[in-house]
Amino acid sequence: ETGVTQTPRHLVMGMTNKKSLKCEQHLGHNAMYWYKQSAKKPLELMFVYNFKEQTENNSVPSRFSPECPNSSHLFLHLHTLQPEDSALYLCASSERGAGNEQFFGPGTRLTVL
Amino acid sequence: AQSVTQLDSQVPVFEEAPVELRCNYSSSVSVYLFWYVQYPNQGLQLLLKYLSGSTLVKGINGFEAEFNKSQTSFHLRKPSVHISDTAEYFCAVRTSNTGNQFYFGTGTSLTVIP
Numbered sequence: 001e002t003g004v005t006q007t008p009r010h011l012v013m014g015m016t017n018k019k020s021l022k023c024e025q026h027l028g029h030n031a032m033y034w035y036k037q038s039a040k041k042p043l044e045l046m047f048v049y050n051f052k053e054q055t056e057n058n059s060v061p062s063r064f065s066p067e068c069p070n071s072s073h074l075f076l077h078l079h080t081l082q083p084e085d086s087a088l089y090l091c092a093s094s095e096r097g098a099g100n101e102q103f104f105g106p107g108t109r110l111t112v113l
Numbered sequence: 114a115q116s117v118t119q120l121d122s123q124v125p126v127f128e129e130a131p132v133e134l135r136c137n138y139s140s141s142v143s144v145y146l147f148w149y150v151q152y153p154n155q156g157l158q159l160l161l162k163y164l165s166g167s168t169l170v171k172g173i174n175g176f177e178a179e180f181n182k183s184q185t186s187f188h189l190r191k192p193s194v195h196i197s198d199t200a201e202y203f204c205a206v207r208t209s210n211t212g213n214q215f216y217f218g219t220g221t222s223l224t225v226i227p
Contacts, residue, residue, distance in 0.1 A: 043217040104156030
C-alpha cells in the first residue's frame with residue numbers, strides 16, 4: 001500500500017469500551033499527527049510526533065492515549081469515551097520543515113454510544 | 114498564535130461558472146500556505162501550496178491561488194467548475210516558527226449545481 005492508511009474505517013463503541021485506532025504511513029516521513037474533525041468545527045490538532053517523540057499535546061483529555069512505536073506507525077488508544085468524542089479521526093504525516101505539506105489518511109469514523 | 118479565516122462556509126455555484134474561495138491568515142512572520150480538498154468520506158488531499166517566489170500558484174484539477182502579502186490572503190480560484198469539484202476545501206498555514214504545526218481554517222463547502 002502507498003500513502004497513509006488508517007484502520008478501522010468505521011468504529012462504533014460504548015462508553016466503557018477500550019479500542020485503538022491505527023495509522024501507518026508508507027512515505028518515509030518522520031512526523032505524524034492525529035486530528036479530530038467534528039461537523040462545523042475546524043480541524044483540531046490532537047498530537048504530534050517527531051521521530052517517535054511526542055512534541056505536541058493540545059490539551060487532549062487523558063481518555064485519548066497516543067502511541068508511536070516507530071516513525072511509520074501511530075496509534076490512538078481510546079477508553080471511557082463520551083458521546084461528544086464521536087467524530088472523524090484523521091491521521092497525517094509529513095517531512096519536517098515548514099514548507100512540507102501533510103499527507104492525510106482516509107480517517108476513522110468513530111461513533112460513541 | 115496563527116489563525117486562518119475562511120469567510121464563506123458554503124459556496125453554491127453553477128457548473129462551468131468561475132469560483133473563488135477566500136482565505137485570510139494572521140501572521141507576522143514568513144508563512145507557507147496550503148489549500149486542501151476533502152471529498153466525502155475521505156481524508157484531505159493537497160491542491161496546491163505557496164512557499165516562495167511567484168505569488169500565483171497553480172495546483173491540481175485546474176485550481177490556482179494567489180498569495181497577497183499586503184492583504185494576508187490566499188484565495189483559491191477556478192475559472193470553470195465541474196460537478197466533481199463538489200467538496201470541502203480547507204486553507205492551512207504553517208510558519209517558520211511553529212515547527213510542525215499546521216493551522217487550518219474552518220473549511221468552505223463548495224457545491225456545484227448542474
